[in-house]
Amino acid sequence: MTLLSVNLNKIAVLRNSRGGEEPSLARAAQTCINAGCGGITVHPRPDLRHVRPDDVRMLAALLRGRVEYNIEGNPFAPARGAYPGLVELVREVRPTQVTLVPDSDGQITSDHGFDLARDAERLGPLVDQLRNLGCRVSLFVDPGTSDFEPAVRIGAQRVEIYTGPYAEAFAGGRVDEALPACAETARRAQQAGLAVNAGHDLSQANLGTFKAAIPGLAEVSIGHALIGEALYDGLAQTVRRYRQILD
Template sequence: MTLLSVNLNKIAVLRNSRGGDEPEITRAAITCIETGCGGITVHPRPDLRHVRPDDVRTLATLLRGRVEYNIEGNPFAAPRGAYPGLIALAREVRPTQVTLVPDSDGQITSDHGFDLERDAARLRPIIDELRELGCRVSLFVDPGAKGFEHGVAMGAERIEIYTGPYAHAFAEGDAKEQLALCADTARRAQQAGLAVNAGHDLSQANLGTLRAAIPGLAEVSIGHALIGEALYEGLATTVRNYLQILR
């Protein structure tokens, strides 16, 4: 079954909007794990607007030996203040997977992937270091991306397809073209020897269609829609709904 990794960034956004510790990100993680999710995802950013480095460390202790831990981020974002940098965090907590994403400081959310040919030279030493730490490395790519042989040569083991365009097209009522693009991207990546993850704007409404179109889909990372839906149905019920879709 495709692994469900729940992104907890929105829990941290809600907590940070008021200050203090509520809602507790650890309690949310425990709820998701006890309900059956296979992983937890966080995406710490240098401006600390949601998940913070101390959250990353606390969750590492909580999750170890229980579920997969996926940390996303831009490896080229410079350390500042309490943010030590993505690689330094990975060095500290040794997550199961690090997903490298080329987002800038000013982006509200990730909205594009790496060019695997153009970015190969600067990504290779980062991937080497993460692999030495025992982390699986996934590269965030656009639907329609090319050059998967470069990803394999760099030592990456997975890609994550940016599914924002697909989700937008699905909401507009015509996702056929974007769905085919995601499926073709997955097929070519798998043929090159990479496992395939997917994430961004996936929801209960659009996940089943994507899952059916990508045989062997390894993992989906879902946060924004899942947490939004949980406001109405509860977190445990919502996680169960996603797991049922993936089955």
């Protein structure tokens, strides 16, 4: 079964736009859990544009022993102000999974994966630290990545395929231009012994086609589309619809 992890960053964006504590990340997480999600994802950034370190800590206490907790982030981004750095934040809260992503402050959202051949040497010590903290480690990779030996060598356990190009192709009626690369990347990762996650711009419209092409898909992390759809249909109902697609 493919696990649905709901990314709550957009809830935090809405809250931060006004200040205060509404809408509540805790209530949103509880609603998603009650509706059947298997995990919660957050992506704290040094600029605190959405989820903040105090949110990460609060959710850790709320989720522990209930559903998986996935924290995404750039392990090379230094501590700044209230942001202690990804590894230090993970050391505090001990999530189920850490997904390492090569993003920067200038990016509106994550838009590319690691070059494993180039980045593995730098990532290795960080992967080792995170695994020693009891976390599963996943690396964000581009569709078309084919050599996963570097990821296996440094101890990564999963990869997350960046599905932005697939979603864009699907919306334009060109799914055959992007889906085969995702499927081949998943196949090669699994052959190397890595489990496969996926995320970015997946939606109710395109998720079923993607899942059908990726046997053994372990997890999808969905935030932007899911929260947008929930504005019309409600958060609980939207989570249930995603679960139906994955089931």
